[in-house]
Amino acid sequence: MLAQNDITIVGAGPSGLACAIILARAGRRVTVREWKPDVGHRFNGDFQGLENWSRDADVLDELVGAGIAADFERHAFVSGTVFDPTGRPYQVRGKRPLFYLLRRGAAEGTLDRALLAQAQAAGAKVRFSDRVCDFDGAGVLAAGPRQAGIIAAGHLFATDMDDGAWLALGHAVAPDGYAYLLVQGGRGTVASCMFTGFRDQAKHVAAAVAFFRAHAGLEMRNPRPFGGYGNMRLPITAMQGAHPVIGEHAGFQDALAGFGIRHAIRSGVLAAQSILDSGDYTACWQAELGPWLKAGVVNRLIFNLAGEPGMKLAVGRLARGDVGGLLKRTYGPSALKRLLLPVALRRYRASLADPSCDHSDCACVWCQHGDHAATASATANI
Numbered sequence: 001m002l003a004q005n006d007i008t009i010v011g012a013g014p015s016g017l018a019c020a021i022i023l024a025r026a027g028r029r030v031t032v033r034e035w036k037p038d039v040g041h042r043f044n045g046d047f048q049g050l051e052n053w054s055r056d057a058d059v060l061d062e063l064v065g066a067g068i069a070a071d072f073e074r075h076a077f078v079s080g081t082v083f084d085p086t087g088r089p090y091q092v093r094g095k096r097p098l099f100y101l102l103r104r105g106a107a108e109g110t111l112d113r114a115l116l117a118q119a120q121a122a123g124a125k126v127r128f129s130d131r132v133c134d135f136d137g138a139g140v141l142a143a144g145p146r147q148a149g150i151i152a153a154g155h156l157f158a159t160d161m162d163d164g165a166w167l168a169l170g171h172a173v174a175p176d177g178y179a180y181l182l183v184q185g186g187r188g189t190v191a192s193c194m195f196t197g198f199r200d201q202a203k204h205v206a207a208a209v210a211f212f213r214a215h216a217g218l219e220m221r222n223p224r225p226f227g228g229y230g231n232m233r234l235p236i237t238a239m240q241g242a243h244p245v246i247g248e249h250a251g252f253q254d255a256l257a258g259f260g261i262r263h264a265i266r267s268g269v270l271a272a273q274s275i276l277d278s279g280d281y282t283a284c285w286q287a288e289l290g291p292w293l294k295a296g297v298v299n300r301l302i303f304n305l306a307g308e309p310g311m312k313l314a315v316g317r318l319a320r321g322d323v324g325g326l327l328k329r330t331y332g333p334s335a336l337k338r339l340l341l342p343v344a345l346r347r348y349r350a351s352l353a354d355p356s357c358d359h360s361d362c363a364c365v366w367c368q369h370g371d372h373a374a375t376a377s378a379t380a381n382i
């Protein structure tokens with residue numbers, strides 16, 4: 001199948017760089033072509049969580065097992081505070097890290113900078129400021145989200161607060177989503193992660209900030225606004241012509257909560273391995289990621305149908321035991337979810353999309369900063 005020696009990878013996000021590391025280390029001549037002048041351009045130094053609850057294996061062991069060093073700055077979080085939609089706090093705790101807090105962007109210590117260094121050390125060439133519309137030969141498409149089904153917006157700031165993780169549910173702070181506050185080592189990120197209501201982004205961000213000020217003692221010094229978008233789709237093959245499509249460009253995203261990094265890196269690894277073994281990438285991702293992507297779509301359906309009363313019940317349950325184990329069962333595939341899948345797919349197969357965001361006079365992060373050309377043309381060609 002795809003056995004040529006020269007390989008182009010379009011996009012230097014976690015999926016593309018993971019793919020580049022494996023291929024270059026196996027002796028392939030890899031060129032990563034990145035539109036922006038540096039890695040992590042889509043991000044601003046914000047904290048993100050590398051989730052560690054969905055599988056038995058620890059996500060850092062999963063990386064190392066695939067040949068990717070976990071040499072980025074990271075902090076294990078085993079506990080946090082979750083607020084139900086009435087504002088009632090619940091302490092949650094896991095038996096092992098629930099997630100690893102990391103930073104995104106171009107600065108030293110970020111996930112993006114660390115993966116770039118590994119790809120270059122393995123021999124991959126990375127060309128920046130190189131927007132790809134078409135290319136010849138073998139390649140992998142890793143160009144990130146094509147649309148926005150989820151947006152997150154908020155502030156990055158300095159603070160004297162103690163380290164911690166707080167999450168708040170409820171439509172006022174984040175319609176159909178959640179607001180989060182992450183603090184580590186004097187830096188913080190506060191954001192509203194919305195699955196609808198994009199048009200009212202500013203209102204929800206203000207509500208999230210006010211909520212955490214009142215309930216978690218949020219204090220911000222030098223706050224800077226930030227925001228981004230994500231996209232979930234359930235593709236049929238994730239092949240575009242002969243090219244594997246990986247990460248969010250394929251639509252690989254957690255439809256319940258937007259934890260896409262693990263899927264992105266894993267799909268990059270699977271694509272690289274299928275190129276090296278002349279294997280079937282579609283069969284690989286469908287077997288390994290497919291059940292979780294499908295469960296995510298059903299989780300989203302259930303979350304939306306359950307509304308705030310359902311959120312209240314769910315948070316109460318999560319606080320009762322090892323939250324990691326409970327999340328694993330709640331998040332993962334099950335017989336009931338397989339049964340509900342056709343209904344969920346009818347609603348969400350094409351893409352999660354927010355009907356309120358019609359691009360007319362809308363100030364959300366997708367309307368202001370999204371790569372709208374990618375939806376229709378440029379990256380659809382490659």
Ligand SMILES: Cc1cc2nc3c(=O)[nH]c(=O)nc-3n(C[C@H](O)[C@H](O)[C@H](O)COP(=O)(O)OP(=O)(O)OC[C@H]3O[C@@H](n4cnc5c(N)ncnc54)[C@H](O)[C@@H]3O)c2cc1C
Binds near residue numbers: 015230
């Ligand atoms: C604000 C925010 C918070 C998030 N928080 C979390 C979190 O806590 N946990 C989590 O797991 N996930 C989180 N996510 C999602 C996660 O960041 C993504 O799922 C992940 O970055 C996807 O990686 P990727 O490699 O597929 O795409 P990207 O990281 O988007 O990388 C794609 C790259 O391709 C480049 N590119 C695009 N078009 C072209 C072109 N035509 N030619 C060349 N290059 C091109 C882009 O510039 C970009 O650098 C968050 C997302 C946002 C926006």
